[in-house]
Amino acid sequence: MKESNCKITMAKYSIGDLVHHKLFDYRGVIVDIDPYFQLTDQWYETVARSRPPKNEPWYHVLVHQATHATYVAEQNLEPDSSDKEIIHPLIDTFFTDLKDGRYINSEKVN
Template identity: 30%
Template sequence: MTKTRFARYNIGQVIRHRLYAMRGVIFDVDESFAGTDGEPVPDGSATGLIYRLFAEDGEIPYVACIAERDLEPDDSGEPVSHPGIGAMFEVEETGGYRRRRQALN
C-alpha cells in the first residue's frame, strides 16, 4: 500500500528557493524526477515532493525541478517573467496565476 502525499504548494503558486535567489510559478508536482540519464531520482531524499516550475533568477528564465523542502512561498507580489507562463496560465487581477482552461499553442 502506498502512502498518500499532499502537496504543500499549489499549481500556479509563486514560490522561491530557501537558499538561492530563484523564484518561479509551479506548473507540476511529482513524487520523483527523471535525472539526466532518464532514471528516476529519489524524491528529495524521501522527504517530499518534486515541484516543476517556470523559474527566474534575475538573469535567464528556465524550468526547474526542486524538492519541496527547498521551497517557501513568495509573498512579494512581484510578477514572474518567464516566456512559458502565458501558454499555461492566465494572470489574475490580484497578480496570481490561474491555469488556462485551454492551452495556447
C-alpha cells in the same frame, strides 16, 4: 524508486503558486506537481546535492527572469509573498493572469 515503496505526502503548493527557492534564492511559479520524485537516479545523484526526500512532492517551476524551468523538492521551497509577476517566456503558455498573488491556469479543468 517505485511508488508502492513509499508513502505519498500531499503537496503543500498548487499550480500557479509563487515560490522562492530557499537554497538558490530565485523566485518562480509552479506549473506542475509530481507526488514523488520521478526523474532518474542519475539525475538525482548529479543534481539534487542536498539529497531531499524522494517520497515527498516535487515541483516543476518556471524561473523568474530565465528561460528554463527547474525540478525542485518541496523542502527547498517557501511561499513568495511579493505578489510580483514572473518574467518567463512560457508564462503565457500556462497562465492567463496574475490575481491576488497567484497565477490563474489558462486551461479549463473538468
